[in-house]
Amino acid sequence: MKKLFVIILLFISVFSFADDNTILLEKGNKAYNDKFYQEAINNYLNVIKNGLESPSLYYNLGNAYFKKEEYAAAILYFEKAKKLNPNDEDILYNLNVANSKIVDKIDELPEFFLLNWYNAFVSLFSFNTWAIIGIGLLVISLAFLTLYLFSKTLRIRKISFWVSIVLFMFTFLTFIFTQTQYTRFKTNKEAIIFAASVTVKSSPDEKSTDLFVVHEGLKVQITDTAGEWSEIKIANGSVGWIKTAVFKVI
Amino acid sequence: MKKTKYIFSFILLCLIGVNLIYGQAKITATCKYSKVPLNSAFQVTYTITGGTLSSFVKPSFKNFSVTGSYQSSGGGMTLYVNGKLVQGGDGEATYTYTLVPTTIGKYTIDAAKAKVNNEWIESETITIEVTNSGSTATASNNSKTTKNTTTTSNTEAADNDIFLKASIDKTNPYIGEQVIVTYKLYTRIPVAQYGIDKLPAFTGFWSQDLTKGNDKLVQYSETIGNAKYTVAEIRKVALFPQKSGVLKIEPLNVECIVQVTSKQKNNDPFADFFNDPFFGSSFFNTVSNVEKTLNSNALSINVKALPVSNQPAEFEGSVGKFTLSAEIDKTEAKTNDAIKLSYKITGTGNLYLIEKPDFEFPSDFETYDPDIKENISTTATGISGSKTFSYLLIPRSAGSFTIKPVNFVYFDLSTKNYVTLTSPEFNIKIEKGDNDENTTISSVDKKDIKYLNSDIRYIKTNNSSFTKIGSHFYGSLLFFIMLLLPIVLFTLFVIVYRKKMKENSNIAMVRNKKATGVARKRLKKAGLLLKENQKEPFLDEVFKALWGYVSDKLNIPISELTKDSVSEKFKEKNISEELSLEFLSTLNNCEYARFAPDGGSLTIEQIYNEAINIITKMEKELK
Numbered sequence: 001m002k003k004l005f006v007i008i009l010l011f012i013s014v015f016s017f018a019d020d021n022t023i024l025l026e027k028g029n030k031a032y033n034d035k036f037y038q039e040a041i042n043n044y045l046n047v048i049k050n051g052l053e054s055p056s057l058y059y060n061l062g063n064a065y066f067k068k069e070e071y072a073a074a075i076l077y078f079e080k081a082k083k084l085n086p087n088d089e090d091i092l093y094n095l096n097v098a099n100s101k102i103v104d105k106i107d108e109l110p111e112f113f114l115l116n117w118y119n120a121f122v123s124l125f126s127f128n129t130w131a132i133i134g135i136g137l138l139v140i141s142l143a144f145l146t147l148y149l150f151s152k153t154l155r156i157r158k159i160s161f162w163v164s165i166v167l168f169m170f171t172f173l174t175f176i177f178t179q180t181q182y183t184r185f186k187t188n189k190e191a192i193i194f195a196a197s198v199t200v201k202s203s204p205d206e207k208s209t210d211l212f213v214v215h216e217g218l219k220v221q222i223t224d225t226a227g228e229w230s231e232i233k234i235a236n237g238s239v240g241w242i243k244t245a246v247f248k249v250i
Numbered sequence: 251m252k253k254t255k256y257i258f259s260f261i262l263l264c265l266i267g268v269n270l271i272y273g274q275a276k277i278t279a280t281c282k283y284s285k286v287p288l289n290s291a292f293q294v295t296y297t298i299t300g301g302t303l304s305s306f307v308k309p310s311f312k313n314f315s316v317t318g319s320y321q322s323s324g325g326g327m328t329l330y331v332n333g334k335l336v337q338g339g340d341g342e343a344t345y346t347y348t349l350v351p352t353t354i355g356k357y358t359i360d361a362a363k364a365k366v367n368n369e370w371i372e373s374e375t376i377t378i379e380v381t382n383s384g385s386t387a388t389a390s391n392n393s394k395t396t397k398n399t400t401t402t403s404n405t406e407a408a409d410n411d412i413f414l415k416a417s418i419d420k421t422n423p424y425i426g427e428q429v430i431v432t433y434k435l436y437t438r439i440p441v442a443q444y445g446i447d448k449l450p451a452f453t454g455f456w457s458q459d460l461t462k463g464n465d466k467l468v469q470y471s472e473t474i475g476n477a478k479y480t481v482a483e484i485r486k487v488a489l490f491p492q493k494s495g496v497l498k499i500e501p502l503n504v505e506c507i508v509q510v511t512s513k514q515k516n517n518d519p520f521a522d523f524f525n526d527p528f529f530g531s532s533f534f535n536t537v538s539n540v541e542k543t544l545n546s547n548a549l550s551i552n553v554k555a556l557p558v559s560n561q562p563a564e565f566e567g568s569v570g571k572f573t574l575s576a577e578i579d580k581t582e583a584k585t586n587d588a589i590k591l592s593y594k595i596t597g598t599g600n601l602y603l604i605e606k607p608d609f610e611f612p613s614d615f616e617t618y619d620p621d622i623k624e625n626i627s628t629t630a631t632g633i634s635g636s637k638t639f640s641y642l643l644i645p646r647s648a649g650s651f652t653i654k655p656v657n658f659v660y661f662d663l664s665t666k667n668y669v670t671l672t673s674p675e676f677n678i679k680i681e682k683g684d685n686d687e688n689t690t691i692s693s694v695d696k697k698d699i700k701y702l703n704s705d706i707r708y709i710k711t712n713n714s715s716f717t718k719i720g721s722h723f724y725g726s727l728l729f730f731i732m733l734l735l736p737i738v739l740f741t742l743f744v745i746v747y748r749k750k751m752k753e754n755s756n757i758a759m760v761r762n763k764k765a766t767g768v769a770r771k772r773l774k775k776a777g778l779l780l781k782e783n784q785k786e787p788f789l790d791e792v793f794k795a796l797w798g799y800v801s802d803k804l805n806i807p808i809s810e811l812t813k814d815s816v817s818e819k820f821k822e823k824n825i826s827e828e829l830s831l832e833f834l835s836t837l838n839n840c841e842y843a844r845f846a847p848d849g850g851s852l853t854i855e856q857i858y859n860e861a862i863n864i865i866t867k868m869e870k871e872l873k
Contacts, residue, residue: 019716021716022713022716025713029709029711032709047716048719051718051719052716052717052718052719053716053717053718053719054713054715054716054717055710056709056710056712056713057713057716059709059710060709060710063706063707063708063709064709066706067706090707090710093706093707094706094707097704097705097706098706127722127724128722128723128724130724131723131724131729132723134733135729135732135733135736138733138736138737139736142736142737142740145740146740146743146744149744150747178724182722182724182725
């Protein structure tokens with residue numbers, strides 16, 4: 001009886017040690033369910049303040065902002081979620097819905113179709129997932145190599161040799177994808193416009209020529225930064241300068 | 251008043267027959283003004299006297315627009331002297347036109363023509379200067395009148411003879427509460443005609459004229475001070491204030507023509523004839539039409555705002571007292587049968603402003619915009635009646651449906667509170683119609699899912715795990731450990747395995763090399779034992795030498811040594827069958843010698859030789 005009591009006590013203590021951040025997330029989810037969206041946002045943001053992130057957290061935060069009709073913030077967090085988990089259906093769906101609420105509609109610059117396919121394939125997973133896949137492939141190919149080396153049957157040795165060669169090639173490719181995604185993640189700085197309407201200038205200067213106008217919620221690529229100005233590139237290929245204060249980096 | 255006019259005309263007609271000879275026909279054009287501001291109305295009067303008028307041709311009023319005209323006859327005078335008719339009322343006919351100048355400039359109005367006593371006569375022309383609007387009209391100093399009678403100063407009606415008064419039934423209403431404005435005309439003198447150009451703009455109000463359609467004027471007598479007035483309620487307007495605060499009601503302007511009994515001095519030479527002391531006073535009373543503009547007093551209303559604290563969200567501005575009734579003509583129907591739903595608000599108040607109710611009909615019902623019927627009566631006490639919204643519903647599929655109730659909120663003026671009226675809930679059972687086979691066939695077609703709304707997907711409630719922002723698995727220490735670990739393990743495994751294999755193969759080689767030596771040694775020992783004639787240890791030694799040799803030479807563990815496994819190994823090593831059999835038979839002989847009590851058929855010397863012989867042969871064969 002005493003033993004049982006101790007065990008129960010141990011269990012309770014384990015659960016009460018559950019992560020504070022998980023509690024914050026659950027609080028946020030409850031607030032969202034009760035339609036207190038601002039409270040939900042505050043809870044979610046506290047988790048981010050603690051230096052943690054997860055696709056679900058960003059996704060839920062995006063949802064709460066969407067419900068408050070703050071579409072730029074919603075898109076920002078959906079994009080962040082997508083960056084961590086590029087092929088989650090819910091994230092892609094909600095991002096699409098949020099994008100339909102914004103003013104700007106820009107036709108994407110067509111790319112060479114093979115490049116497009118390659119990009120789409122590489123973007124299927126985040127670099128972390130690619131890395132795990134790579135390690136898995138490496139283990140399997142090493143196993144086949146072992147089989148080749150120590151098997152006494154000629155047929156098995158032959159098959160395992162070729163399988164291991166092919167698997168090694170795949171492993172190599174996977175690590176190329178991993179590196180590609182990682183480089184993109186590090187260098188491809190994308191941002192969401194937060195100001196209601198921004199005039200894009202031809203150079204980092206208030207007096208320079210007005211090129212075009214972008215609106216709240218548009219995703220842009222940051223290609224350069226000079227002082228308080230940043231060079232942006234939008235999906236149709238147009239380039240110009242805007243102030244760094246009007247956007248938030250994904 | 252009209253009656254007197256008729257009598258007058260009758261007398262006139264009788265007198266026309268007399269047709270006094272000294273009467274000379276005349277047509278006079280009269281205009282009070284010589285200068286008129288643009289867009290302000292003035293009147294031109296043509297008076298025809300002295301004969302029977304058979305036709306009148308009005309001038310072309312170029313540059314003016316005629317906004318009104320009226321004609322009257324009578325006003326002439328009849329004079330009897332000593333019971334004998336001396337002067338007949340010649341039948342004065344007047345044509346009055348109200349003109350509004352349309353352009354600035356100096357214009358001449360053409361002469362009017364009249365056929366009097368079968369003769370055409372013409373009036374004089376009138377010159378009018380039209381000035382900018384805003385300037386005041388200047389009275390004509392050279393009056394074109396050639397009237398043979400000049401009116402004396404008291405033809406103007408006094409202000410207290412006739413005036414206009416506006417009154418309201420309440421001065422402090424709520425927004426949307428009905429306020430009735432009554433314009434009363436007080437008069438002590440007959441009024442020939444009156445006209446209201448237009449009602450003042452009731453800014454800040456929604457207004458409804460209550461006198462429209464009511465031909466009969468409410469008339470009564472009222473005594474103010476000593477004077478007795480005839481009071482006519484010429485206009486009654488129901489006003490519904492639309493905003494709070496002090497609202498002004500502008501005065502109403504009424505143009506009217508009053509009949510003033512004036513004293514006239516007859517300048518006619520014939521009249522002079524009678525104008526002698528014998529007749530005493532030569533003044534005769536006559537009635538003339540005088541135009542007068544009346545202005546009512548301005549009013550101001552202080553409108554109270556409706557209480558906001560307990561205002562229901564569904565309140566849409568209805569103020570008054572209402573009842574709600576909603577009906578449905580059937581609660582059981584078949585598909586495609588029309589169902590009629592009527593929603594009726596009855597009461598007093600600002601009924602006009604009631605909007606259609608927002609019913610939520612099932613999406614399987616085909617609905618149309620409601621037919622709105624207003625049955626509103628505007629009586630002198632205000633606006634009351636009903637407003638009905640009739641909906642036509644056509645159920646397209648069978649089932650049980652519910653039409654949820656709707657609320658109607660109004661502000662009750664008597665209790666000063668908001669009242670919510672709720673329509674009943676309707677439950678309708680729709681059965682599949684018998685005679686709508688066509689539609690059932692078409693309804694076999696599968697329907698697309700109806701998307702009522704689009705929304706984002708729900709949040710994720712299962713969190714996998716948090717990761718530190720900026721820390722990634724790829725490139726982390728864990729990643730490199732996981733990457734290198736399989737490689738290291740693999741390499742270690744290969745190295746260790748190889749080494750072991752090598753060691754194993756070395757042992758076999760040594761044993762192989764030593765096998766002959768060991769066998770020799772054993773046989774040598776056996777030779778010594780043979781010399782000592784120790785049979786048991788000798789056989790033991792020979793047996794060990796043979797087995798040991800095979801075990802070492804063929805790399806068979808001692809535990810696995812059987813005759814079967816040995817013969818198998820011989821086959822593998824390509825040792826001839828004969829040798830194999832020979833070896834086995836030597837082993838058998840040896841065993842037999844060991845365990846058989848008689849020592850067997852062979853002597854121990856023979857066994858010794860056989861063993862040496864077979865090992866030598868084996869040595870050759872396995873090389």
